Amino acid sequence: MKLDKFFQSLLLTSAVVVVMNTPAKGKEVQEDVQSKFSSQRIGKSALDETVAVTDKKFTSSKSLKLTPSTKKYRLFKSQIASSLQRAKSDKSKNIRQLSEIELPATSAQMLVQSPTPTNSPNPEQGIGDQQVIPITGVKANPTDKGVEVILETALGEQLQVTNRSTGNNFIVDVSGGQLRLPNGDAFTFRSEKPLAGITEITVTNIDAKTVRVTVVGDAQLPTVELFDDNAGLVFGINSTATATQPSQQPQTPEAQKPASETPQEEPAAQQDEPIELVVTGEQDGYRVPNTTTGTRTDTPLRDIPQSIQVVPQQVLRDQQVTRLDDALRNVPGVTQDFNSGPYATYRIRGFEALNNNLLRNGQVDAGAGESVELSSVERVEVLKGPASVLFGLGNPGGSINIVTKRPLSEPFYAIDATVGSYSYYRGAVDLSGPLNDSKTVLYRLNTAYRNSGSFIDFYNSENLSISPVISVGISETTNLIIEGDYIETRDSGFTPFVPIIGSVLPNPNGKIPRNRNVGEPTDEINTTLTRLGYQLEHKFDDNWSLRNAFAFNFRASSDKRTLPLRLDPDNLTLLNRSYREFDFESTSYNLSTNVVGNFSTGSIQHQLLFGIDLNSYENRVPKFTSTSAAQIDIFNPVYGQPRGTLSPEISNTTVTNSLGIYLQDQITLIDSLKVLLGARFDTFDQTSEDFSSNTETSQSDSALSPRFGIVYQPIPAISLYASYISSFTPANGVFLFGGSLDNSFEPERGRQYEVGVKADLSDRLSATLAFYDLTRTNVLVDDPDPNRSGFQIQTGEQKSQGIELNIAGEILPGWNIYAGYAYTDARITEDGTLDVGSQLPNTPYHSFNLWTAYEIQQGELQGLGAGLGLFFVGDRAGDLGNTYEIPSYVRTDAAIFYNRDRFRVALNFRNLFDVEYFENGSSATRVNYGQPFTVQGTVSWQF
Numbered sequence: 001m002k003l004d005k006f007f008q009s010l011l012l013t014s015a016v017v018v019v020m021n022t023p024a025k026g027k028e029v030q031e032d033v034q035s036k037f038s039s040q041r042i043g044k045s046a047l048d049e050t051v052a053v054t055d056k057k058f059t060s061s062k063s064l065k066l067t068p069s070t071k072k073y074r075l076f077k078s079q080i081a082s083s084l085q086r087a088k089s090d091k092s093k094n095i096r097q098l099s100e101i102e103l104p105a106t107s108a109q110m111l112v113q114s115p116t117p118t119n120s121p122n123p124e125q126g127i128g129d130q131q132v133i134p135i136t137g138v139k140a141n142p143t144d145k146g147v148e149v150i151l152e153t154a155l156g157e158q159l160q161v162t163n164r165s166t167g168n169n170f171i172v173d174v175s176g177g178q179l180r181l182p183n184g185d186a187f188t189f190r191s192e193k194p195l196a197g198i199t200e201i202t203v204t205n206i207d208a209k210t211v212r213v214t215v216v217g218d219a220q221l222p223t224v225e226l227f228d229d230n231a232g233l234v235f236g237i238n239s240t241a242t243a244t245q246p247s248q249q250p251q252t253p254e255a256q257k258p259a260s261e262t263p264q265e266e267p268a269a270q271q272d273e274p275i276e277l278v279v280t281g282e283q284d285g286y287r288v289p290n291t292t293t294g295t296r297t298d299t300p301l302r303d304i305p306q307s308i309q310v311v312p313q314q315v316l317r318d319q320q321v322t323r324l325d326d327a328l329r330n331v332p333g334v335t336q337d338f339n340s341g342p343y344a345t346y347r348i349r350g351f352e353a354l355n356n357n358l359l360r361n362g363q364v365d366a367g368a369g370e371s372v373e374l375s376s377v378e379r380v381e382v383l384k385g386p387a388s389v390l391f392g393l394g395n396p397g398g399s400i401n402i403v404t405k406r407p408l409s410e411p412f413y414a415i416d417a418t419v420g421s422y423s424y425y426r427g428a429v430d431l432s433g434p435l436n437d438s439k440t441v442l443y444r445l446n447t448a449y450r451n452s453g454s455f456i457d458f459y460n461s462e463n464l465s466i467s468p469v470i471s472v473g474i475s476e477t478t479n480l481i482i483e484g485d486y487i488e489t490r491d492s493g494f495t496p497f498v499p500i501i502g503s504v505l506p507n508p509n510g511k512i513p514r515n516r517n518v519g520e521p522t523d524e525i526n527t528t529l530t531r532l533g534y535q536l537e538h539k540f541d542d543n544w545s546l547r548n549a550f551a552f553n554f555r556a557s558s559d560k561r562t563l564p565l566r567l568d569p570d571n572l573t574l575l576n577r578s579y580r581e582f583d584f585e586s587t588s589y590n591l592s593t594n595v596v597g598n599f600s601t602g603s604i605q606h607q608l609l610f611g612i613d614l615n616s617y618e619n620r621v622p623k624f625t626s627t628s629a630a631q632i633d634i635f636n637p638v639y640g641q642p643r644g645t646l647s648p649e650i651s652n653t654t655v656t657n658s659l660g661i662y663l664q665d666q667i668t669l670i671d672s673l674k675v676l677l678g679a680r681f682d683t684f685d686q687t688s689e690d691f692s693s694n695t696e697t698s699q700s701d702s703a704l705s706p707r708f709g710i711v712y713q714p715i716p717a718i719s720l721y722a723s724y725i726s727s728f729t730p731a732n733g734v735f736l737f738g739g740s741l742d743n744s745f746e747p748e749r750g751r752q753y754e755v756g757v758k759a760d761l762s763d764r765l766s767a768t769l770a771f772y773d774l775t776r777t778n779v780l781v782d783d784p785d786p787n788r789s790g791f792q793i794q795t796g797e798q799k800s801q802g803i804e805l806n807i808a809g810e811i812l813p814g815w816n817i818y819a820g821y822a823y824t825d826a827r828i829t830e831d832g833t834l835d836v837g838s839q840l841p842n843t844p845y846h847s848f849n850l851w852t853a854y855e856i857q858q859g860e861l862q863g864l865g866a867g868l869g870l871f872f873v874g875d876r877a878g879d880l881g882n883t884y885e886i887p888s889y890v891r892t893d894a895a896i897f898y899n900r901d902r903f904r905v906a907l908n909f910r911n912l913f914d915v916e917y918f919e920n921g922s923s924a925t926r927v928n929y930g931q932p933f934t935v936q937g938t939v940s941w942q943f
Helices: 003-020 026-039 076-087 108-113 312-316 322-330
Strands: 133-135 137-142 147-153 160-166 169-176 175-178 189-196 198-207 210-217 223-229 232-238 277-280 307-313 335-338 341-346 352-354 358-360 376-382 398-404 413-418 424-434 443-450 460-472 478-492 497-499 524-539 542-567 574-601 604-634 648-671 673-690 693-714 718-729 748-762 765-780 790-813 817-831 847-857 864-873 889-900 903-910 917-920 926-929 935-940
Touching: 137 189, 147 189, 147 198, 147 210, 169 223, 175 198, 175 210, 175 424, 210 232, 307 790, 312 376, 312 817, 312 847, 322 335, 322 376, 322 398, 335 917, 341 398, 352 398, 376 765, 497 542, 847 889
Parallel strands: 133 175, 358 398
Antiparallel strands: 137 147, 147 232, 160 169, 169 210, 189 198, 189 277, 198 210, 223 232, 307 376, 335 341, 341 352, 376 398, 413 424, 413 935, 424 443, 443 460, 460 478, 478 524, 497 926, 524 542, 542 574, 574 604, 604 648, 648 673, 673 693, 693 718, 718 748, 748 765, 765 790, 790 817, 817 847, 847 864, 864 889, 889 903, 903 935, 917 926
16 A cells, blocks of 8 residues: 555544444544644644754764654645545445444554555556655654754655564665665665663664664554655654554543543653754764776665675774775785885785776776875775776776765864874864855865875875865756865885895894885975866656766876895895986866666666766877986995986876767666676777887777676575676886887776675675686786896786685674685786796785774763774785795784763774885895884764
């Protein structure tokens, strides 16, 4: 039964039940209906009644409109009018005896506490054939009885309500809806200890079409009333100190009752002390149910036939993560491949994630690796396997999508201050709110400054980032977001590399200390990064929308550095070195336009995505020059020795232009069976110019990349999936320090088969298990010949096979977990130069990550919490030639924190037991030491 019809029947029948046990006429019915409405505050006076609430405290981490406000009830206006009109029209008809009437629920409270009708909805109107109705916000307003939770939607009458109770848990499932902010992000609502007798209230998506409202009673089943309002569905939750359960038996008129049965006047609600509400709107804590990375549409993770891991804001906060590499430490199958001060590269499933694999808000971002400061980042998403069908030219290992913070509709101000080991100082400011009274123009500004030393001698770094965002609601159907970034970094005295002999491999003269700097204190890298872009979305109707986005990215760096080469073979203390002065600039333009439409063909539902991407990348080397540097004794270094004469300058430019056209259809055959079909056509041309030799080379190619996936859900909590995906990547802008360019390489191809299981272990805990087989051909790698440093060769075939397990969410209230395991067998399978069977570098067979945190939920110590992390990385090859092996390690991290209202203080410990380990192998001759024991203290305040 639809809600509006159910409400009409409810109201009419409730009036009949009040005082009738004899036949009555329509006039009497009308009078009693009016009387009943007055008692329920639904009559005319109640409709105009304002409930004032003062002195209430709220906290919010999301734009969920959680401010206390007055409210005018407009409950069932249309249903009241239609019920009275029907009563008048039936004035001449007799109404049946009360005993002949089948009684429905007798109040709004009884509507949700009575059993749900079992008859199926009309197939033509059933929820399976309707589009999902967005619930765009959740309000929590105190009332004189307790608190009301409002699910904000303009189409509440199309939703279906099913209720059940388990112990002290009152559960309502709202079918046909989905919690979704106006910007498309999914969210959940949670309030802990909102009032006497209520432990917790949560509102969450349990699948793509069902929202679950759970009210947990402290000692008994809570009293919940359901109302309909112009703003949406309203759940009235009463405090056990004031709530009374209405009788479910037919009532007897007071004139026929014995004196002893005359009801006493109901006591007024207690108003001795104001209710203190602590309401949090969060992106599901450690668990994020939806993402756009896997399909470019807002889709539940359980419906995507590919493994995706999301590192959410709460994990970043609990670990006090400010760098991308620390965030990715939480993702199984991802390892750091190279670290050079402000820039780092990564491997996913054994293969490099380079420029085209780095995304920002779903757009290719060649400078994303420069995002060492995450103050403006909401979460980090990692899509495992090829993403060429969605994002174009990229390596097949996976893609990293950095999702930034968006403006909030309510004022929000926060400051962070951090101090730590090795002279670490950092301050961050986060400001957001509306710029006009109608809240159609919103802003957000994140800025951070960091100045820190290092465990490496002479190394000091600075970072300044400024990230403004403006959101403009042009109309109810059109929204424009304009955003920018400015990042400036300076790394002085930076040379994190040490020779493998004396670190990984034994040296008869001893072990190189991890604080040793084998470069020069005068070495310096300066980098600036500027981003500017917009995202425009227009909704034609509830089913069709247009999205257009543009991004401009400019990066400039100046690198003056002394690089270690190899130890002198006759003396294991002297290190040969080179010096270079290297300027680099890159400019990228990305324009993306797509149309998303929802429609049905018979009983089959479709979500169609059609789009076009235009990209242009230009990499410039205005100046490159080098010379030999004086040898240095790694055990007794003497700095500042004279260098040789710089070589003639080299200058070159590489420009790559690409066009991609893609089509995707997410098909729901039945609720338990979904199919994903996609294809993309890419074409590119690339031109390279060497200005020092006046030579020019060019290449072009095109390819079609298909994608197929299927998801079967035998029960709502389990998704079984399988997929096939391919990729296409050009040899993008290879410049060689030796002074020559080579663009004769073939484009790289990739393909992946993957099967897996995704499971919702509870409403707030989920897991993913994936098995994959990934192959890439025509692979560009660094030449293993030490005499050809900086050159590249193209190998035959590489293969990665493995298993990945990830679990994230809340085990018990206040106890969260984020953990993963990866088995990765990545090796060379065909090659004319390198040995077949060689393990790919910086890719361990086994890796494991665990982070768990608990926060005390009540009592005098409420808000006090602790976290513990374990990060295991197994043995791995240090270079492509497998000339040495990097040993395994286990790193232990920990945290102690205290949250109270808008105040937070935390202590984070990294490498708690000061384990000596190596982060990665940077070449055949050098490695990077990992971070020793450090401690950081952070104070945060929201106001």
